[in-house]
Amino acid sequence: xxxxxxxxxxxxxxxxGLGTMQFGEAMQMGGLGQKETNKMVDFALDHxxxxxxxxxxxxxxxxxxxxxxxxxxxxxxIVLSTKCRLPMDENVNHSGATRVNIMREVEASLQRLQTDxxxxxxxxxxDPYTPLEETLRALDDLVRQGKVRYIGLSNYMAWQASTALxxxxxxxxxxxxxxxxxxxLVGRDLENDFMSFADYHDMGIIVWSPxxxxxxxxxxxxxxxxxxxxxxxxxGQFVPFxxxxxxxxxDTLKEVAQRHGVSAARTALAWTLSRENISSVxxxxxxxxxxxxxxxxxxxxxxxxxxxLLNDVSDPGVPYPRWMVLQQAQAExxxxxxxxxxxxxxxxxxxxxxxxxxxxxxx
Numbered sequence: 001x002x003x004x005x006x007x008x009x010x011x012x013x014x015x016x017g018l019g020t021m022q023f024g025e026a027m028q029m030g031g032l033g034q035k036e037t038n039k040m041v042d043f044a045l046d047h048x049x050x051x052x053x054x055x056x057x058x059x060x061x062x063x064x065x066x067x068x069x070x071x072x073x074x075x076x077x078i079v080l081s082t083k084c085r086l087p088m089d090e091n092v093n094h095s096g097a098t099r100v101n102i103m104r105e106v107e108a109s110l111q112r113l114q115t116d117x118x119x120x121x122x123x124x125x126x127d128p129y130t131p132l133e134e135t136l137r138a139l140d141d142l143v144r145q146g147k148v149r150y151i152g153l154s155n156y157m158a159w160q161a162s163t164a165l166x167x168x169x170x171x172x173x174x175x176x177x178x179x180x181x182x183x184x185l186v187g188r189d190l191e192n193d194f195m196s197f198a199d200y201h202d203m204g205i206i207v208w209s210p211x212x213x214x215x216x217x218x219x220x221x222x223x224x225x226x227x228x229x230x231x232x233x234x235x236g237q238f239v240p241f242x243x244x245x246x247x248x249x250x251d252t253l254k255e256v257a258q259r260h261g262v263s264a265a266r267t268a269l270a271w272t273l274s275r276e277n278i279s280s281v282x283x284x285x286x287x288x289x290x291x292x293x294x295x296x297x298x299x300x301x302x303x304x305x306x307x308x309l310l311n312d313v314s315d316p317g318v319p320y321p322r323w324m325v326l327q328q329a330q331a332e333x334x335x336x337x338x339x340x341x342x343x344x345x346x347x348x349x350x351x352x353x354x355x356x357x358x359x360x361x362x363x
Contacts, residue, residue, distance in 0.1 A: 001048025002298045006079065006279050007177035007204025009150055011119070013079050015273055015298045017051035018044045019208065019284035023066045024059025030286045034066055041070040043288050045077060047295050051280050053180070053206070055083035055124060056105050064112035072114065081120035082109050083154060085127060097127035097135040106147055122152040122180055126160045133167060140173040152178035158197040165201060178279060180206040185216055185249050185268055185314045186241040192322050195277055204279030210272045211265055213238025218250050218264030252313040256306045269297035271310050326350040
């Protein structure tokens, strides 16, 4: 196993962390019971994983309960994170990033996980109905009370995360150190804005669903629909993406995987680990052999050619205003070549599109 810092903190976590959405039956994401959960957790720890992530809403608390039982006598071996914000029942006040709900849910999570502290406590998403300052002060109180060591966000837009960090800095509150976000070969939207934000603020990214709900395992294609029993077949398209483009990406993914004699899933994970600002990539499996294969992604070294193939086939394009930012900062500003000559050694990072010759008919 290889390890990295957890965002802007001194905590060290494994490059791949164990996701736990498959623990419990309520979410139709795995249905693993206590016996299977114990085996999965023990296997992960035996292979060097020291970071495990869960959430209160995963199978409505069952995932945390199963994990808490599995971690008896092993709690101090790991970095443990969980989340709150999403509804746990039909009571309107049992949802959101309110002080009331946060304080209730952290106590419930501590009880289910059978621990007296949480290493990383994350807001599962932005709450448009609660004042941001209320949320941030409640989280700060949890850190000061010793119930939570660090705090993180999940599924925020860059402006939301930036606003939160600004308030935390201005008011001397505990800062978010991580962002748990979706990122994969078929979902590279994070690159448009959030990754540069995270880099600027030294915020570590924890990747969820790096295999796009199992799609990038490469087990099915246009002519072979997902077989019964797979996560993709049971839960549907877990994350949105263009299927035709996705199949094109999988074809290239399989090509690169064959070069190394490994699975498509391992290759997709290795690509994700090669990206910037990644603190840890969450992997989740229902079978130990799949978990083992995923773990081995940390040792898979993709060549420059491999990365170029994967980058090119999955390139989502550059939306405005990012292309204008790159245009003015890299193509037009002479300081770029002076201050960062290594980036311009082989090719210009961003081409000046104003002077690019348009292809004419017949060319």
